[in-house]
Amino acid sequence: MGRPRLNGFRQRRWVALVVAGLLVLPAGIRDIYMIRVLDLAGLYVLLALGLNIVVGYAGLLDLGYVAFYAVGAYLYALLASPQFGFHLPFLLVFVLGGGLAALAGVLIGYPTLRLRGDYLAIVTMAFGEIVRILMNNLDSLTNGPQGIMQIDELGLFGYHFNTPLRIYYLVLLLCALSVTLVRNLERSKIGRAWAAIREDEEAARGMGLNTRNLKLLAFAMGATTAGVAGVIFAGLQQFVSPESFTFWESILILCMVVLGGMGSIPGVIVGSVVLVVLPEFLRTYEDYRMLFFGLALIVMMLLRPEGLWPSRRRGRELHESRVTPAAGAGGAG
């Protein structure tokens, strides 16, 4: 349970201002392309919020996060396109996508979440790659490297989200929803339990916390968020291919979380928006994008591991310079 940074009133006023600003933002933008960029930024906000639960709250390094994104996207691609002739409604696939991704999260998480940090990182990376290779090679199912095209537009009760502007408001709504839910989680006893696990998992277990289930919960929730983001992505682009789900995507989303601020909702939002919008203005340096991310990771970890807009608690945790190693489950005697 974090102490609120600003007292309730002022904080709510700021939020209202930001929301109002976001609602009218498109009016001030001429270029439809920029609105598309904002749509994508919103999608990445969703993804980053989800990964933030896994990395920021539960402290689990998932380098294969993109696999869940792919699951959602391909599910919609397969169920709402000419590929197999199914044209299931968006809402249905939205729910299915979230559910399937959650299931995948539990299946992957169950055997692996007990591994220590660096092992978990590599194993999740391996899982992510396996999913991508499968998508790339199961031609009869996924059309392989060519991808699936002509995916249905997103539609809800007859209303079609077929312009970047309409999608913008849909994405904005989903982001607002996610932010609320995630914030509630953070301030609940579950958020507190995750913080305890980050601090000292052994002691958390000793205090009666079922750490395995709590970690699985974080993992599954992150997966669900990525899954539904994937569904939206497929409906937005109306085209999916394995190209969009590489290891570098996972790293990009990770950078958003880390650079913005692990465990910090505003940080993560800022991180996503900056890392999506900024490259648009630096198109000429596109080749240097990943290099920049790598450098940023190193510099941030050395100088400001808590991110640009940190959560207070994480800032404290990450700046402990000499951590007294826990002496096992008690010392000699």
Added chain:
Amino acid sequence: MGSLGILLLQQLVNGLTTGCIYALIALGYSMVYGVLELLNFAHGELFMLGAYVAIVILGGLALHGPAPLGILIGALGLCFIGGMFVSSSLGVVIEKVAYRPLRYASRLAPILTALGVSIVLQNTTMLVAGRRPWYFPHIFSSQTYELGGIIVTNLQLFILVVATGLMVALHYLVNRTDFGLAIRAVAEDKTTASLMGIELDRTISSVFVIGPALGAAAGLLFSLYYGVAFFTMGFVAGIKAFTAAVLGGIGNIPGAMVGGLLLGVLEAIGAGVLPIVTRGVLGAEYKDVFAFVVLIAVMVFKPTGLMGERVGR
């Protein structure tokens, strides 16, 4: 001997060759992890650089085709030294700049930094060398030997010999010298080792000389064997080498060797057998997936590895 038997033995030979290469890379991972409990994600890139440096040197020597033995050995020797030098120097610098400041920091920070270093190295190479693969000059005039239906090339023998030689040298270094003793002590218990007068920083730096050197050698051998070098070759090779290290037991030097060879053999046999068993449904492109599956299986069922991990405090 049945055709399946021949296939298996052939794949065994092929597997041992690639296995040697994996073993050399795995050793670097294992040693660093044993001493720092850090997964040096950048290790794959140091492997990759060994290949690129070799190609640069051969280009500088204007060697493009098969060369007489004396020149061949000299050139390759130069490539080894050059590649090892570059990777080792980078390794030491990386440790000093990116890892040492975070030695006592949170669990996540060093992993993320290592990831960052890996990304920087990979992308710098891409920007400097271009996205398209580089081709390794065909300086090795290929000769094949046949033994009862199994084909072995002189290149494979070369790789086996060189890799074995390096591993023997490492074994000697680690087990028979004071230097190696220091490394083992630090891997076992950093605090006690430093209390005993061992200079921690210097010992750790030396691990970052040896590990990357072996990785660079592996890169050269890999590139020589497959004829190409590409800037992403460190990624998959890195995961596989990590698999090998964990398979044998992380931090365990003989374990890394065994793990590497075993993985190479398993992978080769799997790639050979998979199309037959699945009647062509799953082909050799799933070879990498095979290695990943091995990794996941090891992590889930025996994370301490076949020969036990050796990680200290």
Added chain:
Amino acid sequence: MSDGHLLQVEGLTKTFGALRAVEGVRFVVAPGQIYAIIGPNGAGKTTVFNLITGAIPATAGSVRFKGGEVLGRPEHEVTILGLARTYQNLRLFHNMTVRENVMVGRHCRTRTGIRDALFHTPRQRQEEAAIVEQATRLLHFVGIEEYAEELAKSIPYGSQKRLEIARALATEPNLLLLDEPAAGMNTQETADLIALIERIRREGRTILLIEHDMRVVMGISDQILVLDHGVTIAEGPPSQIQRDERVIEAYLGRRSVRGAT
């Protein structure tokens, strides 16, 4: 509870390769007792704790708590059954506040789940308020309520030790395991600690404690178990243990066999 015993340890053994850390330890703790385990350093005392709570797996033996076998159960389940502990070297949640540390202890005793958390339901709000209130009460009980909003890592050592006790108490244990609670405490703090342990006992809890400070041990224990090199060398009330030759030998060495006061 079988035979009225809260905790029944039988043949407890733990080997690490060739090292026999604990071998054949057996003892029983009755409800309401204060039971102490003492012994020279390295005797295996904390290992016994770790085995009982499930932090490490046992090589052999049986531990029955409230009549049910507890060995082999996951650690958090053991706590939920009513067995909580503190740690010799303190394992606090350093970057959380003092109050939050205790609130974590309430986790397993509260009902709300994911849905309540996600949607911030009235039920969750009520429960959260109750958790805060209970934690505050516990801070008061152990005497560190002044530090409630401080970070756990910045309060004085003696208060940190009491915080760990408060956190363990938050899980509503029937049996509280205290690992060297008096370590590093001065005379006044030790006296306060003894008073605290008595208060805990009066609340109806049973206490199993590891301690080196003989004032504490002899002062409040009902029964003492003496371990040396992983085996039991004596068991009995304080008066008997004080005069036991083997105990004196273990602590002071073979040659000084004199009555201890």
